[in-house]
Amino acid sequence: MTNVKQKLVSIVYNINWGNTLSAAMPVVLGYLPIGFAYGVLAINAGLSIFQTVLMSIIVYAGSAQLIAVSLFAQAIHPLSIIATTFIVNLRHMLMSAALAPHMRDWKSYQVILFSFELTDESFGVHSLRFDRGENQPKSTILINFICQSAWVLGSLLGAVAGNLIQDVRPFALDYALPAMFIALLILQIKNRKHLIIALISAGLSLILWQLGATQWHVIIATIIAATLGAGVETWLKQPS
Amino acid sequence: MAETTLLITLAGMALVTYLPRLIPAWVLRDKQLPVFVIAWLRYVPVSVLAALLLPSLLIEGESINFSASNLYLWAAIPAGLVAWKKKSLFGTVIIGMLVVAIVRWIIR
Numbered sequence: 189m190t191n192v193k194q195k196l197v198s199i200v201y202n203i204n205w206g207n208t209l210s211a212a213m214p215v216v217l218g219y220l221p222i223g224f225a226y227g228v229l230a231i232n233a234g235l236s237i238f239q240t241v242l243m244s245i246i247v248y249a250g251s252a253q254l255i256a257v258s259l260f261a262q263a264i265h266p267l268s269i270i271a272t273t274f275i276v277n278l279r280h281m282l283m284s285a286a287l288a289p290h291m292r293d294w295k296s297y298q299v300i301l302f303s304f305e306l307t308d309e310s311f312g313v314h315s316l317r318f319d320r321g322e323n324q325p326k327s328t329i330l331i332n333f334i335c336q337s338a339w340v341l342g343s344l345l346g347a348v349a350g351n352l353i354q355d356v357r358p359f360a361l362d363y364a365l366p367a368m369f370i371a372l373l374i375l376q377i378k379n380r381k382h383l384i385i386a387l388i389s390a391g392l393s394l395i396l397w398q399l400g401a402t403q404w405h406v407i408i409a410t411i412i413a414a415t416l417g418a419g420v421e422t423w424l425k426q427p428s
Numbered sequence: 429m430a431e432t433t434l435l436i437t438l439a440g441m442a443l444v445t446y447l448p449r450l451i452p453a454w455v456l457r458d459k460q461l462p463v464f465v466i467a468w469l470r471y472v473p474v475s476v477l478a479a480l481l482l483p484s485l486l487i488e489g490e491s492i493n494f495s496a497s498n499l500y501l502w503a504a505i506p507a508g509l510v511a512w513k514k515k516s517l518f519g520t521v522i523i524g525m526l527v528v529a530i531v532r533w534i535i536r
Contacts, residue, residue: 217522235434239438252445270440273440277444277449286472302453303446303453308477315473357532358532358533360525360532363503366484369481370511370524371507371511371521373477375517376474385478386474389475389478392479397483405479406479410472413475414475415468417468417474417475418465418470419464
């Protein structure tokens with residue numbers, strides 16, 4: 189028992205709380221309102237409070253949960269809901285792969301825990317942190333845990349308020365995610381090559397969506413744009 | 429949908445969400461990757477965030493709204509400026525939401 193206590197104390201002391209909280213804060217700020225919006229929509233789609241919160245705990249994927257709620261409301265077949273979730277969340281493979289080299293020295297259980305809470309937003313935050321060499325597993329996992337807690341709390345509050353609220357737009361809750369993508373993208377752009385690849389990927393994504401690839405546009409655009417970026421970079425570095 | 433069916437559906441969703449998050453990190457973390465693959469992985473963040481962003485600004489329901497009436501697009505300007513000048517994720521989210529809320533309040 190004392191051993192466990194000592195271990196906990198040493199973990200608490202070894203974490204840079206200032207860094208951890210300031211990394212998690214923007215995501216928390218975005219997740220509370222979006223989680224709330226999800227909770228409201230889920231209750232209005234006929235889910236119970238328990239089911240609404242359970243989805244936020246075990247699935248934990250913002251856009252997929254919002255899509256799933258609208259499918260539940262339309263009484264779509266469960267297998268179709270699961271398949272849609274799979275396709276919508278496949279993009280996380282690319283993110284998981286992109287962060288993999290930074291987890292070389294991590295323990296297996298740390299990778300298992302970390303991956304469970306890998307979202308678009310936590311990916312954005314961690315890819316910035318990892319680039320600065322801040323890839324300590326404990327604070328990284330703690331940041332994820334704080335972010336998911338905010339998501340679960342927002343869902344719970346939304347579910348409880350669900351019957352009272354039909355419209356989340358007056359509070360601009362719906363703009364938290366786009367605003368977060370704006371910030372995460374701009375913070376990633378460090379040179380002209382990045383900017384050009386970002387523009388190409390954004391344009392491709394929109395065109396693909398317009399062409400009807402409404403579930404695949406993000407993944408396909410990312411693969412093409414990243415291949416282009418890596419191709420140009422490798423080609424430029426080759427001795428002539 | 430029956431209670432049990434719904435819970436099984438949620439469990440299925442959890443599984444198909446988790447595996448794509450876990451497997452690449454699990455398989456690739458202790459591999460020495462070719463130079464091209466490393467370069468490719470470095471372009472993933474910019475590419476995926478850009479591919480997520482533009483549709484989230486332009487798509488309203490079932491169609492693309494690329495016009496002056498798109499509030500999301502206008503609000504992206506102050507939000508983008510905050511991100512660029514202040515390098516602040518927190519500030520960007522606050523300013524973006526504030527602009528959208530205020531404009532909606534004025535023109536409701």
